[in-house]
Amino acid sequence: MANLISLDSIKPVARAETMREALESGGCSSASCGSSDGPADMDPAVWAKVKDHPCYSEEAHHYFARMHVAVAPACNIQCNYCNRKYDCANESRPGVVSEKLTPEQAMRKVIAVANEVPQLSVLGIAGPGDACYDWRKTKATFDQIAQQIPDIKLCLSTNGLALPEHVDEIARMNIDHVTITINMIDPEIGAKIYPWIFHNHRRYEGVEASQILHERQMLGLEMLAARNILVKVNSVMIPGVNDQHLLEVNRVVKAKGAFLHNIMPLISDPAHGTHYGLTGQRGPRALELKALQDRLADGTKLMRHCRQCRADAVGLLGEDRGQEFNLDLLPEEVAYDPSKRDAYREIVAVELGEHQTHKKGAEAGLAAVDAAPAVLVAIATKGGGRINQHFGHASEFQVFEASPEGISFVGHRKVDQYCQGGWGEDATLEGMIAALEGIDVVLCAKIGDCPKDSLAAAGIAVSDAWPHAWIESGIAAWYLATYRAELRLSA
Ligand code: SF4
Numbered sequence: 298m299a300n301l302i303s304l305d306s307i308k309p310v311a312r313a314e315t316m317r318e319a320l321e322s323g324g325c326s327s328a329s330c331g332s333s334d335g336p337a338d339m340d341p342a343v344w345a346k347v348k349d350h351p352c353y354s355e356e357a358h359h360y361f362a363r364m365h366v367a368v369a370p371a372c373n374i375q376c377n378y379c380n381r382k383y384d385c386a387n388e389s390r391p392g393v394v395s396e397k398l399t400p401e402q403a404m405r406k407v408i409a410v411a412n413e414v415p416q417l418s419v420l421g422i423a424g425p426g427d428a429c430y431d432w433r434k435t436k437a438t439f440d441q442i443a444q445q446i447p448d449i450k451l452c453l454s455t456n457g458l459a460l461p462e463h464v465d466e467i468a469r470m471n472i473d474h475v476t477i478t479i480n481m482i483d484p485e486i487g488a489k490i491y492p493w494i495f496h497n498h499r500r501y502e503g504v505e506a507s508q509i510l511h512e513r514q515m516l517g518l519e520m521l522a523a524r525n526i527l528v529k530v531n532s533v534m535i536p537g538v539n540d541q542h543l544l545e546v547n548r549v550v551k552a553k554g555a556f557l558h559n560i561m562p563l564i565s566d567p568a569h570g571t572h573y574g575l576t577g578q579r580g581p582r583a584l585e586l587k588a589l590q591d592r593l594a595d596g597t598k599l600m601r602h603c604r605q606c607r608a609d610a611v612g613l614l615g616e617d618r619g620q621e622f623n624l625d626l627l628p629e630e631v632a633y634d635p636s637k638r639d640a641y642r643e644i645v646a647v648e649l650g651e652h653q654t655h656k657k658g659a660e661a662g663l664a665a666v667d668a669a670p671a672v673l674v675a676i677a678t679k680g681g682g683r684i685n686q687h688f689g690h691a692s693e694f695q696v697f698e699a700s701p702e703g704i705s706f707v708g709h710r711k712v713d714q715y716c717q718g719g720w721g722e723d724a725t726l727e728g729m730i731a732a733l734e735g736i737d738v739v740l741c742a743k744i745g746d747c748p749k750d751s752l753a754a755a756g757i758a759v760s761d762a763w764p765h766a767w768i769e770s771g772i773a774a775w776y777l778a779t780y781r782a783e784l785r786l787s788a
Pocket residue numbers: 372373374375376378379380381392424425426427456
């Protein structure tokens with residue numbers, strides 16, 4: 298097992314001074330807060346629930362980690378994008394797990410992770426299967442964890458069919474976060490997504506099945522919202538099936554009290570053995586997903602940083618350390634030790650304050666530039682809110698939109714790692730360039746001349762001038778250096 302208190306990634310670095318000078322010389326002054334919701338934007342009770350939840354707060358996802366335990370494998374519906382038989386250590390997508398656990402095994406694993414991963418703040422049950430349908434195992438797991446690690450947030454995901462019958466118990470168990478996957482509000486569209494459901498000891502098919510599912514989802518959502526439980530709605534964007542319809546879904550779920558809406562791209566491949574995979578239904582391209590998200594009116598309530606994690610994922614979003622904690626690697630007896638998590642939280646509290654200050658400074662710098670374009674910036678980061686990863690080591694890039702209006706997180710792009718065993722892979726580079734479609738500039742801690750030239754040839758600028766700077770500070774420095782110079786030239 299790795300040595301885990303990865304505090305290095307969040308230590309202030311000397312280079313930040315250089316950044317501050319660059320920004321100050323760019324004319325920064327105080328300005329309003331960044332684009333992510335923060336304590337100034339919401340009710341304190343809600344802020345307390347989201348501030349260290351990596352999925353409910355964009356900012357928290359730079360610092361805090363989640364883990365999923367696959368304890369509830371039974372499901373009461375069939376989705377055309379799911380194949381619950383799939384079991385692979387190398388696949389990263391919802392529903393995929395390496396091992397299913399009993400509640401007791403889950404307990405052992407959660408304690409082992411909590412002892413070793415200081416960023417851990419959330420435990421979720423998110424498939425394969427349905428946490429509400431397989432309720433006995435879900436409840437047994439959460440009851441044990443809540444007793445042993447009372448400060449961990451409990452989170453569950455459900456298709457919503459069996460949700461209404463468990464809402465009161467969910468509230469009693471202090472489960473503050475529930476995700477419902479809602480892909481339609483029109484059962485005619487639902488019939489293209491769900492071939493059948495199993496409800497009240499009966500199997501239903503077609504439009505009738507989707508009508509029942511829709512009614513139960515809406516009822517469950519309203520019941521949770523009435524009890525102040527934060528609801529995230531996940532919707533799978535399926536081009537040609539529900540992509541345009543999701544605008545209406547967004548309107549309705551927000552009106553019924555959803556806290557966040559997370560539009561996720563369909564993942565579809567014949568090798569996965571799903572109905573959509575086998576029938577050639579494609580998923581959306583990154584820019585199609587962004588275009589849909591941009592059309593949704595209230596951007597502040599949109600989750601854009603979802604990584605579509607495995608159902609047994611462990612770690613910060615975008616990384617998966619699950620294989621380090623397989624049951625056969627864990628001791629039979631393990632006692633909870635909160636010391637690493639406690640120490641980490643103290644450091645993060647300080648770090649977050651510093652990050653906020655730099656974010657404001659960065660945005661003030663951008664606001665001073667007139668008539669410059671909105672650009673998409675891809676960041677190589679290992680977490681901690683900094684530009685701290687070599688280009689060749691990145692398996693994803695976080696994408697930010699920057700303009701004089703501010704800097705906002707708009708998504709991520711998954712890529713195959715360019716650097717393999719010390720050498721760059723040309724074949725991989727081609728895939729990376731394709732995945733970076735529409736990106737104006739990549740900022741990373743370091744990059745070699747060869748990939749830099751290939752990116753430049755594809756029209757993507759790259760810079761490693763701000764290693765370990767805060768992400769927003771690096772973006773602002775690049776933006777000011779680029780557009781200030783251009784504006785001076787054209788003046
Ligand atoms: S609800 Fe979840 S587990 Fe059930 S079929 Fe759909 S994706 Fe698969």
